Amino acid sequence: xxxPHLSISxxxxxxxxxxxxxxxxxGVIVDTAKYHYIAWREIANELGxxxxxxxxxxLKGVSRVRSxxxxxxxxxxxxxxxxxxxxxxxxxxxxxRHVSQMRPDEVLPGAREFLTDCRNRNxxxxxxxxxxxxxxxxxxxxxxxxxxxIVDGNKVTRAKPDPEVFLTGARELGVLPQNCAVFEDAxxxxxxxxxxxxxxVGVGDPAVxxxxxxxxxxxxxxxxxxxxxxxxxxxxxxxxxxxxxx
Numbered sequence: 066x067x068x069p070h071l072s073i074s075x076x077x078x079x080x081x082x083x084x085x086x087x088x089x090x091x092g093v094i095v096d097t098a099k100y101h102y103i104a105w106r107e108i109a110n111e112l113g114x115x116x117x118x119x120x121x122x123x124l125k126g127v128s129r130v131r132s133x134x135x136x137x138x139x140x141x142x143x144x145x146x147x148x149x150x151x152x153x154x155x156x157x158x159x160x161x162r163h164v165s166q167m168r169p170d171e172v173l174p175g176a177r178e179f180l181t182d183c184r185n186r187n188x189x190x191x192x193x194x195x196x197x198x199x200x201x202x203x204x205x206x207x208x209x210x211x212x213x214x215i216v217d218g219n220k221v222t223r224a225k226p227d228p229e230v231f232l233t234g235a236r237e238l239g240v241l242p243q244n245c246a247v248f249e250d251a252x253x254x255x256x257x258x259x260x261x262x263x264x265x266v267g268v269g270d271p272a273v274x275x276x277x278x279x280x281x282x283x284x285x286x287x288x289x290x291x292x293x294x295x296x297x298x299x300x301x302x303x304x305x306x307x308x309x310x311x
Contacts, residue, residue, distance in 0.1 A: 083264075083296045084244040085189035087234045090199050091125075092250030093268045093284070094176045094192075095206060097164060098125070104159035105136055108152060114140035125251045128195045128224040129153050161198065167205045175285025180211040182289040189213050191234035193247070195224055214238055225253040228261035235261070246296060248284070252276070264296050 091097050102121045109116035120139050124132040133153050137144060144152070183190055190212050192199055197218035203209040214237040216230050223229040235242050247258035250269040255277045258265035266281065267274025274280050278299050281287045 082244055083188065083246060083293055084240040085191060085235065085238045086183050086246050086248065086292075087191045087193045087231050087263070088180075088248045089250060089254050089268075090192060090194040090196055090202065093173070093248050094180075094208070095167075095172055095202060097167075097196075097202060100160055100163040101132075103163055104156050105132065107159055108133075108156050109136060109140060112137075112140055112142050114142070116140075125253075127253070128218060129157065129197070131224055157198070161201070164198065164202060164205065167202065169205075169207045172206050172208060173285075174283055175287070176283075177208060177211070179284040179287060179289070180208065183292075184211065186289045186293070188289065189238040189240060191238050192216060193230040193234045194218070195221075195230065225251070226256035226260060228257045228263075231257055231261040231263060235263075246292060249277070250274070264299070266292070266295075 088094055091101075098121070101124065102118060105121065105124065106116045116136060116139065120136075123135050123139075127135065130149075130153060133149055133156065137149075180190060191214040192203070192212050194217050196202070199217035200209065200215055203212065203215065209215075214234055216234045216237065221229045221233055231245070231247055232242060235245050238245075242262045245261075246264040246266055247254070247261070248266045248268055249255050249258060250267070252273055255265050255267055255274055259276065265277040266279060266287075267277030268281060268283060271280040279295055
């Protein structure tokens, strides 16, 4: 992980400048949902009930513990806290076994290029994910150096739509929430961005992400220049290019 590379220019305009981007992991940078699904399906099979892809949608953007509670609710299975803890650990082991085979070419289309584009614009780059395995995944994809800060389930305790993960990211980047843009593929994540007073970009289905400031099909459909223009137009904020002569 790099030290934050952004150089914050001085002046009143800075209070309204776009200074940082915070990204969810699953569905934005990489699609690990299939690996989560396979692992949760194996757990459900072990418990004696079917777990469908439609069921899996309910776990999107949700912590491991909460995901297990939802899965148990679907199957009508009652377990004590000790049994739940063991199952959560087993699910994570299954998941890690699958994701350990991930390759750098599994980065979603345009993600690597967009991250690089944002860095070239001197924007801070942060990850805001509920996953406790986020750093491992970024390392497997070989894109960890593109992030200035990584905020994951090891640093925060409250799941989205609570804004904790994004507020922590802004604080670690040294920027104000209103100077951040958030990239999310889940409704709960967009709600978290709104609660954090951040500009929100939905990545995926506009029907699901309608509360976002705007929606793109994927990061391959976006440039830093377009992001800055949207930020300025929809937020009444002004991006300030860094003074390289300072």
